[in-house]
Amino acid sequence: MDFLYARSWDEALAAKADRPDAVPISGGTDLMVDINFDRRRPAALLDLNGIDELTAWERVDGHLRIGAAVPYTRIIAELGGLVPGLAIASRTVGSPQIRNRGTLAGNLATASPAGDALPPLVVADASVEIASTRGARTVAVPDFFLGPKRSVLEPDELIRAVLVPIADGPEQFAKVGTRNAMVISVCSFALALHPDRRRVAGCIGSAGPTVLPTPDAEQFLEGELAERGLWESRGELDDAVATRFGELAGAHARPIDDVRGTADYRRHAVGVLARRTLRWTWDEYRGGHR
Amino acid sequence: MRLTFEVNGVRQEADDVWPGESLLYVLRERMGLPGTKNACEQGECGSCSVYLDGALVCACLVAAPQAQGRTVRTVEGLAGADGGLDPIQQAFLDTGAVQCGFCTPGLIVTTHDLLERNPAPADVEIREALAGNLCRCTGYEKILDAVRLAADRKAGR
Numbered sequence: 001m002d003f004l005y006a007r008s009w010d011e012a013l014a015a016k017a018d019r020p021d022a023v024p025i026s027g028g029t030d031l032m033v034d035i036n037f038d039r040r041r042p043a044a045l046l047d048l049n050g051i052d053e054l055t056a057w058e059r060v061d062g063h064l065r066i067g068a069a070v071p072y073t074r075i076i077a078e079l080g081g082l083v084p085g086l087a088i089a090s091r092t093v094g095s096p097q098i099r100n101r102g103t104l105a106g107n108l109a110t111a112s113p114a115g116d117a118l119p120p121l122v123v124a125d126a127s128v129e130i131a132s133t134r135g136a137r138t139v140a141v142p143d144f145f146l147g148p149k150r151s152v153l154e155p156d157e158l159i160r161a162v163l164v165p166i167a168d169g170p171e172q173f174a175k176v177g178t179r180n181a182m183v184i185s186v187c188s189f190a191l192a193l194h195p196d197r198r199r200v201a202g203c204i205g206s207a208g209p210t211v212l213p214t215p216d217a218e219q220f221l222e223g224e225l226a227e228r229g230l231w232e233s234r235g236e237l238d239d240a241v242a243t244r245f246g247e248l249a250g251a252h253a254r255p256i257d258d259v260r261g262t263a264d265y266r267r268h269a270v271g272v273l274a275r276r277t278l279r280w281t282w283d284e285y286r287g288g289h290r
Numbered sequence: 291m292r293l294t295f296e297v298n299g300v301r302q303e304a305d306d307v308w309p310g311e312s313l314l315y316v317l318r319e320r321m322g323l324p325g326t327k328n329a330c331e332q333g334e335c336g337s338c339s340v341y342l343d344g345a346l347v348c349a350c351l352v353a354a355p356q357a358q359g360r361t362v363r364t365v366e367g368l369a370g371a372d373g374g375l376d377p378i379q380q381a382f383l384d385t386g387a388v389q390c391g392f393c394t395p396g397l398i399v400t401t402h403d404l405l406e407r408n409p410a411p412a413d414v415e416i417r418e419a420l421a422g423n424l425c426r427c428t429g430y431e432k433i434l435d436a437v438r439l440a441a442d443r444k445a446g447r
């Protein structure tokens with residue numbers, strides 16, 4: 001096994017073009033488990049830790065451009081006010097040790113349906129900045145995944161940054177697990193309200209081959225909110241509406257039975273999480289959030 | 291490959307490191323620092339918690355070559371130069387927060403990190419900070435006592 005160091009982004013792209021079989025390593029919290037247990041034996045590792053620009057974030061227009069290797073700890077501490085859904089989800093990842101190392105690029109490239117950063121990125125309309133020596137491209141987060149553990153990344157490509165629109169309304173995230181910490185999601189749900197656009201966005205995690213947006217639930221709720229003039233009045237939301245939203249969201253789940261939970265349980269729990277996150281975000285909106 | 295990095299204030303070298311080796315392996319097997327424990331090798335148990343450039347990490351999840359030129363602090367580096375125990379180590383002894391002792395070094399480094407960031411943590415903050423460190427003997431109550439006692443002593447209470 002070779003170990004390749006890159007001191008700059010251009011060096012990293014050149015190294016990846018030269019050695020497409022080199023596997024990038026950032027926080028190592030996914031990759032090292034596989035190496036320790038002999039499940040993966042890459043021909044080479046390409047260390048991204050030495051590239052300063054990957055651990056920086058900046059505001060660009062209405063967006064945050066979060067460097068690929070900004071760890072969860074810093075997303076929580078520095079970006080909670082700007083991208084609250086992502087920060088809430090980041091706080092549920094692993095433990096302090098894992099959050100100090102784990103990164104968005106690692107969560108994306110691993111492409112696990114249980115990646116906790118993924119649903120909040122989807123509902124915030126985030127996209128992934130990808131590059132190689134051939135050029136750069138930007139891919140919307142839902143289009144980044146081809147299936148479980150499969151993404152659109154080509155062998156010579158690296159993730160450079162994640163572009164997240166700054167929240168224009170309340171955002172929430174919730175997950176079900178067997179403990180209050182250190183758990184891989186049994187299922188999860190992220191919700192964002194976009195009052196300016198009269199939009200609602202939901203996304204399911206860990207209950208399908210990839211993260212799953214919930215268009216039927218969104219359309220139903222947008223219709224109810226418009227019909228009842230609730231965006232303008234910031235009035236109370238009927239229980240029946242919240243419950244129906246949960247049911248419709250749950251119907252978008254495509255779960256499997258596995259050690260962490262049965263498909264039926266997951267579908268039900270997604271509905272509960274959708275209803276709860278709707279309650280929380282709507283209460284925030286009523287409380288005057290924007 | 292040859293690696294050079296600083297451990298507990300001392301420049302250390304390791305030769306013939308396999309690039310996929312973990313920092314944990316290099317510390318224990320190549321640098322003779324067995325205080326950092328090896329248990330799960332998947333980041334779940336926290337027994338191998340160390341500081342890497344000041345950040346608390348699981349040494350089992352850092353590829354050793356990633357530590358090249360960086361600074362590592364292990365449980366061996368917490369005691370004073372005269373061998374006197376750190377107040378956190380003393381608090382773990384005084385409260386009986388140690389049974390088999392295997393998880394203790396990781397818990398002590400993690401507690402050290404918590405009290406550096408938050409000298410007077412509330413119980414929920416202690417629980418959140420220690421969530422990545424498993425103990426299979428004590429049931430955690432004595433460990434929580436130790437953290438509270440250490441915080442009080444460090445604050446001179």
Ligand SMILES: Cc1cc2nc3c(=O)[nH]c(=O)nc-3n(C[C@H](O)[C@H](O)[C@H](O)COP(=O)(O)OP(=O)(O)OC[C@H]3O[C@@H](n4cnc5c(N)ncnc54)[C@H](O)[C@@H]3O)c2cc1C
Pocket residue numbers: 023024025026027028029030031032033048068092093094095098101102103104105106107108109110114115116117153157158159160182183184185332333334
């Ligand atoms: C104990 C433990 C608990 C965990 N808990 C959670 C949890 O609660 N929720 C959750 O979602 N995840 C969890 N994880 C998984 C992991 O921490 C996350 O997926 C994390 O985001 C991975 O980031 P990383 O930088 O450590 O990735 P790495 O391990 O460095 O890399 C992971 C993959 O991404 C690729 N990669 C990394 N950076 C780039 C880049 N810039 N461009 C292209 N490819 C790249 C690597 O080649 C590799 O294939 C946990 C892991 C452990 C060990």
